[in-house]
Amino acid sequence: MEKFEINFKQIDQIKKITLEEKNFRIKNLELFNTAGFPSKKFEDWKFTDFRKIIDNNFDKLDTKKVTSDFKKTELIKNFDHNYIILVNGNLHSYNFDHEEKSKIKISSYDNNINYELSENPLICLNHALAENGYSLEVDKNYKFNKTLVIYNFFTNEIKDKILNSKNKIKVKENSEIHIIEYTINESKYKFINNVYEDLVLEKNSKLKNLYIQSKRSEGFFHKYLKSKLSENSDYVNLIFSSGLRFNKLDIECDLIGKNCSCNILSALYLNKNEHQEIKTRINHLVPDCKSYQRVKKVLDSESKGIFQGKVYVKDEAQKTNAYQLSKALLLHEDAEFNSKPELEIYADDVKCSHGSTSGSIDEDSLHYLMTRGLNRKESTNLLIKGFLNDVVEFIKSPKIKEFVENKLEEQVNGHK
Amino acid sequence: MLEIKNLKASINSKQILKGLNLTIKPGEVHAIMGPNGSGKSTLANVLSGKNGYEVSGELNFKGESLNDIPVEVRAQKGLFLAFQYPLEIPGVNTNNFLKTSLNSVRKARGEKELDTLAFLKMVKEKTSELGIDEKMLSRQLNVGFSGGEKKKNEILQMKILDPYFSILDETDSGLDIDALKTVAKGVNSSRSKEKSFLVITHYQRLLNYIKPDFVHVLSDGKIIKTGCGDLAEELEKTGYKKLN
Numbered sequence: 001m002e003k004f005e006i007n008f009k010q011i012d013q014i015k016k017i018t019l020e021e022k023n024f025r026i027k028n029l030e031l032f033n034t035a036g037f038p039s040k041k042f043e044d045w046k047f048t049d050f051r052k053i054i055d056n057n058f059d060k061l062d063t064k065k066v067t068s069d070f071k072k073t074e075l076i077k078n079f080d081h082n083y084i085i086l087v088n089g090n091l092h093s094y095n096f097d098h099e100e101k102s103k104i105k106i107s108s109y110d111n112n113i114n115y116e117l118s119e120n121p122l123i124c125l126n127h128a129l130a131e132n133g134y135s136l137e138v139d140k141n142y143k144f145n146k147t148l149v150i151y152n153f154f155t156n157e158i159k160d161k162i163l164n165s166k167n168k169i170k171v172k173e174n175s176e177i178h179i180i181e182y183t184i185n186e187s188k189y190k191f192i193n194n195v196y197e198d199l200v201l202e203k204n205s206k207l208k209n210l211y212i213q214s215k216r217s218e219g220f221f222h223k224y225l226k227s228k229l230s231e232n233s234d235y236v237n238l239i240f241s242s243g244l245r246f247n248k249l250d251i252e253c254d255l256i257g258k259n260c261s262c263n264i265l266s267a268l269y270l271n272k273n274e275h276q277e278i279k280t281r282i283n284h285l286v287p288d289c290k291s292y293q294r295v296k297k298v299l300d301s302e303s304k305g306i307f308q309g310k311v312y313v314k315d316e317a318q319k320t321n322a323y324q325l326s327k328a329l330l331l332h333e334d335a336e337f338n339s340k341p342e343l344e345i346y347a348d349d350v351k352c353s354h355g356s357t358s359g360s361i362d363e364d365s366l367h368y369l370m371t372r373g374l375n376r377k378e379s380t381n382l383l384i385k386g387f388l389n390d391v392v393e394f395i396k397s398p399k400i401k402e403f404v405e406n407k408l409e410e411q412v413n414g415h416k
Numbered sequence: 417m418l419e420i421k422n423l424k425a426s427i428n429s430k431q432i433l434k435g436l437n438l439t440i441k442p443g444e445v446h447a448i449m450g451p452n453g454s455g456k457s458t459l460a461n462v463l464s465g466k467n468g469y470e471v472s473g474e475l476n477f478k479g480e481s482l483n484d485i486p487v488e489v490r491a492q493k494g495l496f497l498a499f500q501y502p503l504e505i506p507g508v509n510t511n512n513f514l515k516t517s518l519n520s521v522r523k524a525r526g527e528k529e530l531d532t533l534a535f536l537k538m539v540k541e542k543t544s545e546l547g548i549d550e551k552m553l554s555r556q557l558n559v560g561f562s563g564g565e566k567k568k569n570e571i572l573q574m575k576i577l578d579p580y581f582s583i584l585d586e587t588d589s590g591l592d593i594d595a596l597k598t599v600a601k602g603v604n605s606s607r608s609k610e611k612s613f614l615v616i617t618h619y620q621r622l623l624n625y626i627k628p629d630f631v632h633v634l635s636d637g638k639i640i641k642t643g644c645g646d647l648a649e650e651l652e653k654t655g656y657k658k659l660n
Binding site for chain 1: 466468490491503505507513516577
């Protein structure tokens, strides 16, 4: 594909925007058009040549808005839940029948100004063009009765499209919510989904966010996640989303209130030409906070898995407790794992550790299981399950755990 | 039950077994003793079908050749190996594993698979018979198990899979007297006209509890002496050196 540039006229077509917003969008579009898609020259894209990936997979790309004729698909039956339905990034509908509705605010997302400029061209592109997305706010002192499932549908209309959307989740003081973001891709075609997401956790709030995929698809996903954690808040992000052609999660987390805790956990299986990257930056800005990262990847055939994890500890962030571990299990000689753990510490009374390992299936363990009557494939699958298990164990609800375990099993067995 | 003729095995071009002959009939218990490095564990591995060995000679199990039969099929046909060093399998629940294992063997034998309830009932019987704490089974397979617990778990697996022929590879090593009795109990309660055992050990101690019909001495990849139970006692006194 030739150099990809977006015409400024596209910003003119965005309705109901102030001059200030328009200027912000134009500025960002200029930045994107100058930089282009990120190549390996960008430090944050060291292991992912996105420009090359685009060139290899798309002959043309278009950023025009899509309208879709969406027919409702079946929802998860395994457990009771509230839901939000997004179609190609647009807020389509929602249902909070299990909750006190006055405690929840939900709307299409429209604030597109108050952002810092970014060096990541995909964020610039998002700032320039995003019109879709949702904003969810949980009022003070409210604990959700049931999990919220965000169904993230993609339809066939989005061939060769770049979708840009922005979401925001705000959990106010003393409130708690569990969210499952469930991506269902019905598109046979390749497309790019570029998301910017803001998370705000106020004092004593809890947010558990789980990402999972219904099946293998041709989507190319980039999500930048910015979260701010206030005093005593607790954030857990569980990433099980596999089966995408490309998936980069760029997670930045500011720990701004004492005693807050940030947990990023991932367990997944990649196969064929799948490429998945988790990049994190945990900013310990105040004392007495905890961060915990555990990333596990099983890499088969020509898949590629990347973990770039950075922990930054500001000089005043004493008594920080930061833990980071990434592990890869490589099943094939053409599979690739890159890991770049980084600690940047300016405080002197902290507990920080990081580790990264990769290895293949242990032949002696396989033999042991096979002497008990399991064939090679069954034994391998059992070892894979065991490898991913310590992340799955973080799910407390038995029904949701079972749902995730089944999805992981499909990843391992059925996605081939 | 098992017929071994002129068995040779090498690993990384080093020959370990150098023409071993052994016949074990249904209902018999054979013990193999021998010094370190004589090939005892290699014999166990080769019988189980472990990859990585170059093997020649004849292996017949219940009238069928075992050559080219994969590990899991040997297990399904009723050959069991209790490991000298049972492997730790993180993230795999022992109970779930035992059930999967049993059902794959039952399936291969054309038997009905057991549901969870029937399985747990069976496990309860076997654990109480062996005096094993059931709590062990809710833990990850062998992870953090003591030496004794691991060996007891091997014997429990043997009891659950109910094989025709069991090889116990130094199951007695590192065991205290109580654990040793559990192991012996597991074997003795399974002894019958149809079942055979091959007990590999360094010491005569285990053979005080499991009385073998025959004792063989393995040295430098071959059986150099065969006798009855009292051969073990003799070896305990004289050591292996005198035999060479």
